[in-house]
Amino acid sequence: MFKAFLVKYAEIGIKGKNRYLFEDALIRQMEYVLKPVEGTFHVTKEQGRIYVLTEGDFDYEEALEALKRVFGIAYICPVVIKEDQGYEQLEKDVVAYVDHVYPDKNKSFKMHVRRAKKTYPGTSMELNADLGGAILDAFPEMKVDVHNPQLLITVEIREKIYIYSESIPGPGGMPIGTNGKAMLLLSGGIDSPVAGYMIAKRGVKIDAVYFHAPPYTSERAKQKVVDLAKLVARYSGPINLYVVNFTDIQLYIYDQCPHDELTIIMRRYMMKIAERIGKEQGCLGLITGESIGQVASQTVQSLAATNEVCTMPVFRPVIGFDKQEIVDISLKINTYETSIQPYEDCCTIFVAKHPVTKPNIQMIKKSEKKLEEKIDEMMDQAVNTAERIYIEA
Ligand code: ATP
Ligand code: MG
Numbered sequence: 001m002f003k004a005f006l007v008k009y010a011e012i013g014i015k016g017k018n019r020y021l022f023e024d025a026l027i028r029q030m031e032y033v034l035k036p037v038e039g040t041f042h043v044t045k046e047q048g049r050i051y052v053l054t055e056g057d058f059d060y061e062e063a064l065e066a067l068k069r070v071f072g073i074a075y076i077c078p079v080v081i082k083e084d085q086g087y088e089q090l091e092k093d094v095v096a097y098v099d100h101v102y103p104d105k106n107k108s109f110k111m112h113v114r115r116a117k118k119t120y121p122g123t124s125m126e127l128n129a130d131l132g133g134a135i136l137d138a139f140p141e142m143k144v145d146v147h148n149p150q151l152l153i154t155v156e157i158r159e160k161i162y163i164y165s166e167s168i169p170g171p172g173g174m175p176i177g178t179n180g181k182a183m184l185l186l187s188g189g190i191d192s193p194v195a196g197y198m199i200a201k202r203g204v205k206i207d208a209v210y211f212h213a214p215p216y217t218s219e220r221a222k223q224k225v226v227d228l229a230k231l232v233a234r235y236s237g238p239i240n241l242y243v244v245n246f247t248d249i250q251l252y253i254y255d256q257c258p259h260d261e262l263t264i265i266m267r268r269y270m271m272k273i274a275e276r277i278g279k280e281q282g283c284l285g286l287i288t289g290e291s292i293g294q295v296a297s298q299t300v301q302s303l304a305a306t307n308e309v310c311t312m313p314v315f316r317p318v319i320g321f322d323k324q325e326i327v328d329i330s331l332k333i334n335t336y337e338t339s340i341q342p343y344e345d346c347c348t349i350f351v352a353k354h355p356v357t358k359p360n361i362q363m364i365k366k367s368e369k370k371l372e373e374k375i376d377e378m379m380d381q382a383v384n385t386a387e388r389i390y391i392e393a
Helices: 016-034 060-067 087-101 124-138 191-200 219-236 247-256 259-280 300-307 323-332 361-369 372-384
Strands: 004-008 040-046 049-055 075-083 108-115 151-157 160-164 181-185 205-212 239-245 285-287 387-391
Touching: 004 060, 004 160, 016 040, 016 049, 016 060, 049 060, 060 075, 075 087, 087 124, 087 151, 087 160, 108 124, 124 151, 181 191, 181 259, 191 205, 191 219, 191 285, 191 323, 205 219, 205 259, 219 239, 219 387, 239 259, 239 372, 247 259, 247 372, 259 285, 259 300, 259 361, 259 372, 300 361, 361 372
Parallel strands: 108 151, 181 205, 181 285, 205 239
Antiparallel strands: 004 049, 004 075, 040 049, 075 160, 151 160, 239 387
16 A cells, blocks of 8 residues: 655754755665665655655565664655545545554544645645545544644645655664764674664764684684674665784783783774774774773773774763663664674683773783784784675675
């Protein structure tokens, strides 16, 4: 029955030139998510509104699910489109629409006619009254409520007639690509995919880097990260995932530095490498899934020590979240099941029994002096040999 979707977006802050950039990015992402859906879709912009028009049969549920993953969409309204065959037919079409969409007629409603085709007979007011009357005649259980209706039945009269009344919430946010690009440090855990999702939601395109430590971490652990990147890409669009071989650097740190400082020093090198790859790829920030106090390496002192090596801004969108709040989002975006698969993480392999929780930056720097001889070369090697995997949902 539904032949189109009207897409509504929050319009705050998107005036003038920004508006057109915003709309074009939105349309691009809508086309992208609809590509794998069964059916033929045309995303169009008409008079400041964005429609998805369809041709022939299409998978309604899947199309709707796809649109629910497009950042920037506030509401999705499924639309019935009819030819303009005069008022009598319009009345029949509107009554048939209500009958079909609302099996339970015990509802209050308000008519909202928009007469974009100015030659159409009657005023909007008259059409509201007439169509409302026709609905009441057909379904006496329904009642009109102009202040607080359960249903707002909209009829737009253009070259064709558009009828809709349902508003399905989209994910909100800003269209991907309207806010630059950032590099996500993506591990196999629960937090970093959520962090990537949250920053992408604000319109930021993302690339990702994963630190792999073979043979201490398995191919299966890497595959899990690829799987997570795929799930994030359902929202963010394609992701370039850089898999960095981190084994030599980890072993070197393990040999040269105090073991209780290992995690912090390792994390500092992760950030440095992520930043280097990010810069080469035009990223303007880094993203991590860190949350204050979650583990020893995420105390405020540890975060300060990790952050100290970065020159780019580091976005930590879950910094103030409790674990359960992060889990709730991972369940919503469907990454949780994959995240909890039990594959080893490179951070946990060399982890000390009693890691420092209040690292002193001067002491850390002193320990890092012991790496001077080989670390620059090893970092170059890690960056230059990174494997790039193009991830699409
Ligand atoms: P997550 O659930 O995201 O793995 P976590 O609670 O396990 O986080 P840590 O292991 O301390 O926390 O990692 C903190 C952040 O550092 C992660 O959220 C991620 O952004 C980054 N990170 C950790 N390990 C890796 C890795 N192997 N590759 C890439 N990034 C990583
Ligand atoms: Mg982790």
